[in-house]
Amino acid sequence: MNYQWYPGHMTKAKRMMQEDIKLIDLVIELVDARVPLSSRNPDIDELGKNKARLILLNKADLASDECNALWMAYFKTKGYFTVKVNSRNGSGIKAVEGAIQEACKEKIERDRRRGIKNRPVRAMVVGIPNVGKSTFINTFAGKACAKTGNKPGVTKGKQWIRLNKNTELLDTPGILWPKFEDQTVGLHLAMIGSIRDEILNVDELALELIKFLKEHYQGCLEERYGCSESGDVVSVLGEIAESRAGRLKGNELDYTKAAAILIDDFRIGRLGKITLEFP
Numbered sequence: 001m002n003y004q005w006y007p008g009h010m011t012k013a014k015r016m017m018q019e020d021i022k023l024i025d026l027v028i029e030l031v032d033a034r035v036p037l038s039s040r041n042p043d044i045d046e047l048g049k050n051k052a053r054l055i056l057l058n059k060a061d062l063a064s065d066e067c068n069a070l071w072m073a074y075f076k077t078k079g080y081f082t083v084k085v086n087s088r089n090g091s092g093i094k095a096v097e098g099a100i101q102e103a104c105k106e107k108i109e110r111d112r113r114r115g116i117k118n119r120p121v122r123a124m125v126v127g128i129p130n131v132g133k134s135t136f137i138n139t140f141a142g143k144a145c146a147k148t149g150n151k152p153g154v155t156k157g158k159q160w161i162r163l164n165k166n167t168e169l170l171d172t173p174g175i176l177w178p179k180f181e182d183q184t185v186g187l188h189l190a191m192i193g194s195i196r197d198e199i200l201n202v203d204e205l206a207l208e209l210i211k212f213l214k215e216h217y218q219g220c221l222e223e224r225y226g227c228s229e230s231g232d233v234v235s236v237l238g239e240i241a242e243s244r245a246g247r248l249k250g251n252e253l254d255y256t257k258a259a260a261i262l263i264d265d266f267r268i269g270r271l272g273k274i275t276l277e278f279p
């Protein structure tokens with residue numbers, strides 16, 4: 001689902017997050033491994049202060065392995081526990097359990113000192129639209145997905161998923177709005193598909209993507225479309241149109257269709273594992 005954010009939506013989302021965050025020990029923040037900076041929400045550090053934090057580089061299957069490693073190291077230096085995952089097929093998911101325990105070590109230790117035994121860690125998943133929150137929750141909860149029902153003393157209507165004897169997860173993720181002010185951020189979010197396509201100029205997006213790929217992932221357009229990559233961005237798009245999009249009336253090249261094909265191929269990983277941002 002795609003969202004359009006208005007000030008009212010943002011205020012409401014923030015209020016809901018503030019409510020939910022009171023109930024938990026750990027914030028599990030999903031970012032898109034292809035755009036780890038742009039897919040972070042500007043307010044999450046403030047909202048999640050005093051909480052244990054875990055960052056998941058989701059959709060790691062679509063991002064460059066080398067960049068995934070660099071981003072993991074980057075977030076580590078910033079003091080976050082980080083795991084790369086593919087929520088769709090479950091790879092990396094096992095490591096999340098260990099990371100949760102690591103990230104909540106202090107809390108577990110504190111409980112132990114106070115003589116509190118077996119109080120599970122409570123966590124919630126947060127992230128911008130389309131980053132994979134529901135997919136992650138479903139995969140992570142897996143078959144063990146036994147909803148615990150409303151708990152007395154906890155806000156009415158909250159459902160907790162008991163993951164194991166140590167961990168409970170709020171079943172509804174916190175939806176965070178993305179940053180908008182920065183043009184590059186907008187562009188990157190558009191490329192990965194987290195901004196409504198109706199409000200985008202797909203041709204422009206495709207030209208920007210071609211420019212980026214020519215510079216950082218040489219050969220990937222050639223491999224996919226058999227185009228030369230040596231010309232300017234418009235002529236590369238023209239070559240893609242030539243080979244993939246068919247002709248318009250009057251024998252004109254269909255640039256818009258070519259642009260849509262290119263963007264789609266990128267989003268589902270047909271151009272290879274591509275990261276758009278570097279630490």
Ligand SMILES: Nc1nc2c(ncn2[C@@H]2O[C@H](COP(=O)(O)OP(=O)(O)OP(=O)(O)O)[C@@H](O)[C@H]2O)c(=O)[nH]1
Nearest residue numbers: 001058059085086087088129130131132133134135
């Ligand atoms: N390749 C790949 N696709 C993923 C992964 N995780 C989620 N997806 C896909 O990304 C899309 C969005 O996933 P959702 O789980 O609906 O994302 P969400 O964050 O809950 O989205 P909203 O409900 O819009 O907030 C779906 O098409 C998923 O199949 C992943 O790790 N790898």
